[in-house]
Amino acid sequence: MSCVLELQNIGFTYGLGTPFEKRAVDGVSLKIEKGEFIGVIGHTGSGKSTLVQMLNGLIRPTDGRVLLDGRDIWEQPKKIRDVRFRVGMVFQYPEYQLFEETVYKDIAFGAVNKGLEGEALDKAVRDAAAFTGVKESHLEKSPFDLSGGEKRRVAIAGVIAMDPDVLVLDEPTAGLDPMGREILLSQIVNYHKQRGTTVLLVSHTMEDIARVADRILVMNHGCPEMFEATKKVFAQGEKLREMGLRVPQITTITETLRQRGVNVPDGVLTVDEAVDVLLPLLKKEGRTW
């Protein structure tokens, strides 16, 4: 494996030098390997959005360095635009940023700027639309005539069409209905698996993070508090709770049963896993029909 992103002691202060100075991110150092799926969690205002915006040069760290494939992204500030093609960013509530006449043009926007044209462009747009579940029949519609969930997909497709090396999604499922959330999440996972793209997913829904992340970064008051395998992070329920976070409900259930002497393993993160470990025990007890 090789490291795609490295953060060297980065920090960010809003309103530097004003009375409203706010240290939003402080001393983050970490390495992300190519092809990893990283979950980012943390209380509201913990600095998640600020942190991820530094990864593609949207805001410049007030201290420290961001290395992409070993090179400081601010080495040549004029070329920072290129970094935005390589680290694709889907913002919190991206549907407010759609502006083209048609869905097709909106999805194509980033890819065109990156220099794609002709057939390659068309393929990139259609593949991205298919990946995110944007219907063919919607491509010539105005993005303003779509529902909230449909707009969200268009915004994500626009970033995917640039074929970034790293895909960053800031709460992509907030406000979606349960099925919409489920579908979008599995589409992101499929995309990640097929293309090998590195993904960073910011979310407040622990159940979602538990299902998809290899490792989790936990932010707390601007500082990185944990950066470990998903199972290890969710094994620290008490510590997470102190930081305003929780473990998934299913983990609470199996963990409490385990503490009460039921023979289930630790680190159960999904309902599927819970069924697998509980069913044999219930059968043994003669609890099945």
Next chain:
Amino acid sequence: MNFISIQDLYFSYADETDPQPHVNAVDGVSLTIDKGEFVAVIGHNGCGKSTLAKHLNAMLLPDSGKVIVDGDDTSDETKTWDIRERVGLVLQNPDNQLVAGIVEEDVAFGPENLGVEPGEIRRRVDEALKAVDMYEYREHAPHKLSGGQKQRVAIAGVLAIQPQCIVLDEPTAMLDPNGRDEVMNTLLKLNRERGITVVLITHYMDEAVKADRVVVMDSGRILTHGTPEEVFSQVELLKKHRLDVPQAAELAYRLRGCGVKLDKIPLEADECIKMLGEAMK
């Protein structure tokens, strides 16, 4: 005692001249909400939840049908302000709700408009900001807050009006787990201790199970409603309509599907732990 009565409500955003086919955002809804009740409204994206909510405080008026709030028809323009004093609405996107340049002014906006005297306003603003844990941000600019912080300020703005009924449109969509718990606890407390009627729109099923009654909407209509036990035991129906059940219920439902004898579908973690714990003693 019934506090809000919705009678055969129809509403469409299209006007007569619109060439598009006529689709009703709310398509024949009748519902009564009792004083002191805690009602959760769930349903797929675009099913009409926000549209319905805006009818409860006269932000939107019915195309046909009626909404009666505590005896007053929302279509009666002389009653609009009375109704808004009684029913406070927290909008889905907090950016649409925050109007002032400073957090505490924003929260004071509602009571000021109602002519509350300054000392009382001060007291209410402080109390509301503390209730959502944003007191220390009272002198900040709302647009410089994080998503979740804005959402808390918007909730405080409605709490400061001290309405008899609070309608909240996905108030926890951007909150962290603890913030979600706190908002839920605050709402349950206002409901139980002060008898405030609460209407909560949410996509989080684990919040809806805490209500007295759950209303399920689908394509502008009410699909079903009942106690959380009644609604969330219909796992298949909910899934068919893009909804879900809490993980505790999902687990029990799946185990039952594999032949495990469970006489009930638990809705919360504690109940599920108790049931399974007893089964494996």
